Amino acid sequence: MNSILFPAQKNDLLPLLDQCMAKDQFTLQRSLNKLDFSQLTEESPAWKKWAAKAQRSLEEAQQRKLRVPKIQYDMALPVAAKKELLVELIRDNQVVVIAGETGSGKTTQIPKICLEAGQGVRGKIGCTQPRRLAAKSVSERIAEELGSPLGEVVGYQVRFLDLVKAHSLIKVMTDGILLAEVQNDRFLTQYDTIIIDEAHERSINIDFLLGILKQLLLKRTDLKVIITSATIDTQRFAEHFTLNGKRPPVVEVSGRTFPVELRYRPLASYEDDAGNVVEQDMTTGIADAIDELSNEDPFGDVLVFQVGERDIKETAEVLRKRNLKNTEIVPLYARLAMSDQQKVFQTSQKRRIILSTNVAETSLTIPGIKYVIDPGLVRISRYSVRSKVQRLPIEKISQASANQRKGRCGRVSDGICIRLYDEANFNARPEFTDPEIHRTALSSVILTMAQLNLGDVQRFPFIEKPADKSINDGFRQLYELGALDEKHRLTPEGRQIAKLPIDPSVAKMVVEAEKNGVLAEVIVIAAALSIQDPRDINQTTMQAARVAHKLFEDERSDFLFFLNLWHFYEHQRRHLTQNKLRKLCKTNFLSYMRMREWHELTVQLEQSLKRIGMRVGKLNLFEEKRKINKQGIASDEVQERLSDLHSIAVHKSLLAGLLGNVAMRDDDKSFLGARSTKLFIHPSSALFKRKPKWVLAGELIETTKLYARNNAVIDIHWVEGLAKHLIKHSYSDPHWQKKRGQVGAYESITLYGLPIVSRRHCNYGPINPVEAHKIFIRHGLVEGQLFSKIGFFVHNQALVHKIEKLEHKLRRPDFLVDDELIYQFYDERIPKQIYSKPAFEKWAKRAEKETPEQIKALYLTEAYLMKQQASASLLQDFPDQVHLSNQLSFDVDYH
DNA sequence: CTCTCCCTT
Structure with missing residues (x-):
């Protein structure tokens, strides 16, 4: 390649800049602006330095271009048929919206089409997926189709695993990874194309990314963005990305699916002896629908959607009693042990009835489903701004969701979908599921926005703006944590919190732990609270699991359970082979995968902390304590536990992140929480049978009741020092104290209405100088x-x-x-x-x-x-x- | 006397 010629004038270099790597373009442009060509010659060091840098960037792009493999398509896929159109649209537009159902091949073919359109050279083609497993399998598939080993031309990155090289052209990742990258590189300069896949799922990550990308498109006019979605609501995406009156094109790609017959079978109602109209229960409705299908075809596999583990168990019980011939009943939910989940993918000689939660709607695709039974309900997470707690109500699913469920049986052949409600009921349902951004606490998003200087939250271009009261609640939560000040500005501590890859309240615990000298302990607990519960329990193993886990329980706190388990497991982890470790997990009712994630997250936190200048030391030594037997006598058995002194430091740290989660014992069973909420200790807690005066709850979730999970006994006096910005003081009976020669009064303190201190004597002068003077x-x-x-x-x-x-x-x-x-x-x-x-x-x-x-x-x-x-x-x-x-x-x- | 699903610097 020839070296860059000294230009007649500066502007002659601009076309050349457009050929450079996107990641270099900005800095090259800036240093070029500083050069004064009236003072320069071909031999000037400043020019030579610039030219060399531009040269390297051009060569890198050139190298990448040479790496673009020969691209072939599976012409049976519907997207392939529209290849030429798509290449043209991508070249001519900054944003393209592509709608296609499952089986259209969009996920795997569009990145290749981008390559063919000349993308992937000046920067990577970044392709996001909502789930880690999908990121892995999509990248494997594209790599195979391009005839390149995984990690070369195509790679993927998910949490804890990065198989992408600097020279890779296509990078598949979870949307969470891309969002995290924005924080180090606001202009996403390593990419020349971003593909947001499954945008219709409208997770909070996707909605946030769509807003960030909209802002970015004005600054990175060279960046291409492709939004792909199911054929629902595509106009909304087109509208969102309409810039300067230019509306992005929407291309529809047909799917390759089979027809599904729809049957509405609403639950029957009947009159009981007293003349009341009673609706048939759901389980019977499901059983009847299965009978209907069995009469027509006793062999095709059936997928039944249920709201939770308990309903699955109940339905399984009823179905077993019916003694269905040649039938296997398979439960499926995310919390199920890996080995049990695998059963879904094994075909069987028998007809299978899969009873599944919503995992089967999008996250997991079960092969060979012929029939779907849809009761039309789902358990959905909603954060209540009013009561400040997360709720898990059972709600009717949207039309979009019902159609997605129906589609689960038309993948390999014709199917039948039975809806346990009538058509009028379907038509009366909302068209789309409420996007997650309307249903979750916004503290994390708002903190990221503050850190990235994304401007006024109220004016951020969200595709559907969250309610003002929910934005305000996010600010309130961050103020509670001390991450933002009263004027919504990021505090130095907020900056640290934002740098940790965990929920802000958990990050606060970690930051606080450093001050208390228990960082090593608290990152282990923080990691445990951030992953899915490592305990592997189901209905049948519950009893045995409880016995096994009893060893790690600590009557003071559920948080210490995690620390005790860690203490045990880490020792084993260092000495056992992977195989033996898996067995150890199995016999102890632990999920090997989650134990591994726990370890990896702890290591990751340690690294993140190092970057913000915090060093994690060794775990504090465990003290040995004799166990007390039932007769109240110290036995020979010795129990290892964290000393009380360290335990206090640990729990004070946890408390700093959970100030809204303290509760006072009310009556025999219930507790009084913040803002007069009534709550109950979850039966899985080690504190369930104890009746402490004050507890700290790791999380508060309302299901049948408002339950507190992961609890600890606390001393309420710890709150005062940590919640100075939140507590309310009131003073009564000010009086002159002869002996002290000062004015005294009684002080009462409340936190969110809870009495933290009552009638404590205090020096009233500094509090109310005017009255004290009198x-x-x-x-x-x-x-x-x-x-x-x-x-x-x-x-x-x-x-x-x-x-x-x-x-x-x-x-x-x-x-x-x-x-x-x-x-x-x-x-x-x-x-x-x-x-x-x-x-x-x-x-x-x-x-x-x-x-x-x-x-x-x-x-x-x-x-x-x-x-x-x-x-x-x-x-x-x-x-x-x-x-x-x-x-x-x-x-x-x-x- | 028991909670749907997913993701991260």
């Missing part, structure tokens, strides 16, 4: 309950006493002026900030020296204090001494 003057000075030797005060007191004595003597209490007048006298002359004896004396002593006239004015006079003068004759009637006949004189006191 009390000081009234009780200390006027009533004389101040013991001070300051001259004017001693004098004034003596004077008052003298007059009082006079009143007693004369039996006429009308000489001394009202207290109110004395109060005014002092109030006018003593500075407002004086409300205690020490402050009073310090001020007076100084004033005596520096401003004696000020002190002089504080000497009361008889004239001021006396309402009237006592007449001489009156005084004679009440002598101070009495002379008894020819003897002694006595002093006389009058009372």
Whole structure:
């Protein structure tokens, strides 16, 4: 390649810049702007340096171009038929929306079409998938079709695994990875194309990315964006990406699916003996639908959608009792042990009835399904801004979701879908499922936006803007964590929190743990809270699992369960082979995969912390404690546990991230949580049978009740120091304290309505100086309950006493002026900030020296204090001494 | 006396 020629003028270099790698273009452009060509020659070092850099970038692009393999398509796939059109549209438009059903081949073919359109040279073609497994299998498939080993031309990256090389042309990844990359490279300069696949799923990651990309397109006019989605709601995407009046083209690609017959079979209702209309229960409805299908075809596999594990178990029970011939019942849900999940992919001689949660709707594709039974319900997660808790209500699925379920049986042959509701019911349902961004807490998204300086959240181009109250709640949560200040600005701690790849509240625990010297312990717990529960339990193994897990339980806290388990497992992990480790997991009812993720996440956190300058030390030594047997006697068995001292430090750290999750025991079973919520300890908790006064809940989720999972016993006094910005103080009964010479009061503190401190004695002066000043003057000075030797005060007191004595003597209490007048006298002359004896004396002593006239004015006079003068004759009637006949004189006191 | 699913610097 020829070297770059010295230009006649600067602008001659611009076409060349467009050939450079996208990642270099910006810096090259900027350094070019700084060069002054009137001062430069071909031999100038500044020019030579620039030209060399541009040269390297051009060569890299050239190298990449040479690596583009020969592209072939499977012409049986519907996308392949539209290849020419798509290549043209991608060349001519910045954004293209492609709609296609499953079986259209869009996911695997579009990245290849992009290559053919000349993309992937100046930067990678980035292709996102919602799930890790999909990222892996999609990249494997494309690599195979391009005849290149995985990790060369095509690679993939998911959490904990990066199989992409600098020279790779296509990078498949989860949308979470791309979102994370934005934080290090706001302009996504390593890509020249971004494909967002499955955009119709509208996960929070996808919605956030679509907003970021919309902003980015204005700055990276060279970037191509392709949105692919099922054939629903494509116009919404086109509208979102309409820039300067230019609407992106929408291309529809047909799917390759088989017809599915739709049958509506609403649950029957009947009248009971009392004449009430009763609806048939869902399980019977399902069983009847299976009978209907069995009558027509006793062999085709059936997929039944259920809302949860419990319903699956119930339905399985009913079906088993029906003794269906040649039938195998297979439960399926995400929490199921891996080996049990694998059963779904094994074909069987028998007809299979798969009872599944929503995993089978999108996440898992079960081969060979002929029939679908859809009760039309789903358990969905909704964050309630009002009660600040996550709820898991059962709701009717949307039309889009019902159609997706129906499509699960038309993949290999014709199918039948039975809906357990009628057509009118279907038509009355919402068209689309509420996108996740409308259903989840926004703290994480808002924190990322603050960190990236993405501007006003209210004005961010979300495809569907979240409600203002939910945005405000996100700000509130981040303020609670101390990640944002009251003006919604990122705090230094917020910056640290944002840098950790975990939920902000969990990240806060970690940041706090560093201050408390228990970072090693808390990252283990934080990682455990961030992955799926490593316990592998189902209905049948429940009892045995509980016994096995009892070893790791700690009566103080469920969080310590994780630490104990870690302590045990880490030791084994270092010494056992992978095979033996798998077995160990199995016998201990643990998921090997999740235990591995737990370990990997802990390591990842350690690395992230290192980057923000925090070093993770060793785990604190476990103390040994003798177990107490049922008779209350210390047994020979020794239990290892974290010392109380370390446990307190750990839980204080956890508390910092969970200030809204403290609860006080209310009655025998329930607890009172923040904002007067009533909650219950989840039966899986080690604290379920204990009745501590205060608990800290790892999470609060409302299902049948509001349940607290992962709980710890806490000392409520820890809250005060951590929640200074949240607690509310109230003061009662302010009073003068003679002995201390200060104003005291009783202080009560609440956090979200919970009584953290009640009637604690406190020094009231600094809290309410105005009121304390009044009390000081009234009780200390006027009533004389101040013991001070300051001259004017001693004098004034003596004077008052003298007059009082006079009143007693004369039996006429009308000489001394009202207290109110004395109060005014002092109030006018003593500075407002004086409300205690020490402050009073310090001020007076100084004033005596520096401003004696000020002190002089504080000497009361008889004239001021006396309402009237006592007449001489009156005084004679009440002598101070009495002379008894020819003897002694006595002093006389009058009372 | 028991919670759907997915993702990360």
